[in-house]
Amino acid sequence: MHHCYFNGNIMPADEVKLHHTDLGLLRGYGLFDYFRTYNGKPFQWDWYWERYERSAKLLRIPNPIDKEKAHEVVMKLIGLSGLSDCSFRFVLTGGYAHDSMSMKEPNLMIISEDLHANIPHEYETGIKVITYEFVRDIPEIKSTDYKHLLILQPDIKAAGAQDVLYHKNGDISELSRSNVFIFKNDVLITPDENALKGITRRTVLELAKPHFKIEIRPVSLQELLNADEVFTTSTTKRVLPITTVDDQKINGGVVGKNSKFLLGLINDLIKNW
Amino acid sequence: MHHCYFNGNIMPADEVKLHHTDLGLLRGYGLFDYFRTYNGKPFQWDWYWERYERSAKLLRIPNPIDKEKAHEVVMKLIGLSGLSDCSFRFVLTGGYAHDSMSMKEPNLMIISEDLHANIPHEYETGIKVITYEFVRDIPEIKSTDYKHLLILQPDIKAAGAQDVLYHKNGDISELSRSNVFIFKNDVLITPDENALKGITRRTVLELAKPHFKIEIRPVSLQELLNADEVFTTSTTKRVLPITTVDDQKINGGVVGKNSKFLLGLINDLIKNW
Secondary structure, X not given: OOEEEEOOEEEEHHHXXXXXXXXXXXXXXXXXXXXXXXXXXXXXXXXXXXXXXXXXXXXXXXXXXXXXXXXXXXXXXXXXXOOXXXXXXXEEEOOEOOOOOXXXXXXXXXXXXXXXXXXHHHHHXXXXXEEEEOOOOOOOOOEOOOHHXXXXXXXXXXXXXXXXXXXXXXXXXXXXXXXXXXXXXXXXXXXXXXXXXXXXXXHHXXXXXXXXXXXXXXXXXHHHHOOOEEEEEEOOOEEEEEEEEXXXXXXHHOOXXXXXXXXXXXXXXXXXX | OOEEEEOOEEEEHHHOEEEOOEHHHXXXXXXXXXXEEEOOEEOOHHHHHHHHHHHHHHHOOOOOOOHHHHHHHHHHHHHHHOOOOOEEEEEEEOOEXXXXXXXXXXXXXXXXXXXXXXXXXXHHHOEEEXXXXXXXXXXXXXEOOOHHHHHHHHHHHHOOOOEEEEEEOOEEEEEOOOEEEEEXXXXXXXXXXXXXXXXXXXXXXXXXXXXXXXXXXXXEHHHHHOOOEEEEEXXXXXXXXXXXXXXXXXXXXXXXXXXXXXXXXXHHHHHOO
């Protein structure tokens, strides 16, 4: 059974409730982070922790837990879950405010969750995304602000797509919850601006370094549409090919060899994590 | 004692708690509205309701209550409060989602609250605001997204200011939770773009019409700094003069006669509401 660490106490996840004056709820003043374990061990724990702390600092929400204690909590929650691997969600908000404005004590939840179920055939066929002109507010922070994605859900479904690719002023930035890469002439290219720097993005860049020339720079939507391969990276997706953008096929709609190669590298890393 | 209508049930406000999977909390997928009563009667109820419904429609969250029922709830909550006048907060979120993404049933809360306490001398001296380059995401929707205001709170306090004025590309839009107007040569001017259209803004425009030439158009920050008078309008503030912007005094730091006149008009309207 999944449990949740809530401000110092561990309780069944189903029982965790927040008072309606929570600033995350009333004012969108909250952040989260999300990672998973492989072989019972948190994947890239140091990097996720670093990002969580950075989000808290930039949002100016005091982080009430230190790294060692948080790791201890995570390991305890895996044990309580009875599962060999879990996902974990950290949610940190501005806490309760009876005047709906003044922060006193933050609320921190660390919740174990079932692993996200991937759809195997998507790795064979690639996914479809729609495009949308938008940049997330303070994109470098993993805030809880995903309202645009929720608003766009019916449009994504109506298009038979799996996700949305954001672009602005001609340049792409990220998908709704994952990063984007392209291959052109065996050069791996990914944008750096207006995107949350994903931990899987960082992992892929490190894995790719010995094998490909890498360019981290602005990428136009046009360049993406003309790429040899396009893929997205995230904790749950690892390296997932994108073969259709709106109604246009990338590389004739066929998953490319470099994307497969990178997926293989990350799968190897995970196997022995 | 304040009570809350929560998905059909009325309970003491202190007891209202939401499960941590609420999409308002996890994904910032929520909206609110806020109004008050005068003489026990909701002020501009028709206009607030219209805005609430519009926010829900634009965020694509189904509104689970109709206008008559909502009014009935509001009147019941005033009765339960034992107070002659209250504020009311409607909060509508995407509801609980165990996958943290898929909306099923929304969560609606209607909460009675104490009236916001105004500071009388601010009407005599005017307030100070700091400026910040920013446009709210989907500003026409009263979403729960106020993270920038929360982030800026320490800066506002450090400047000895009461609020923040947003501007972008040279033009002003709104304060953190209220609209902005200027007077120049007895012409009343207010921006129309990138701002939530406040109900008090609408009320003031209606009250001012017989007395002043009105211009609704882009207003530059420079124009505001050179204005004869600046004031802000909101449910809690009514017509509140702004006499200092960053370190610059407006009109020598003295509250102007037209602002006082408009405050008088709205006070008269309220008296007989």
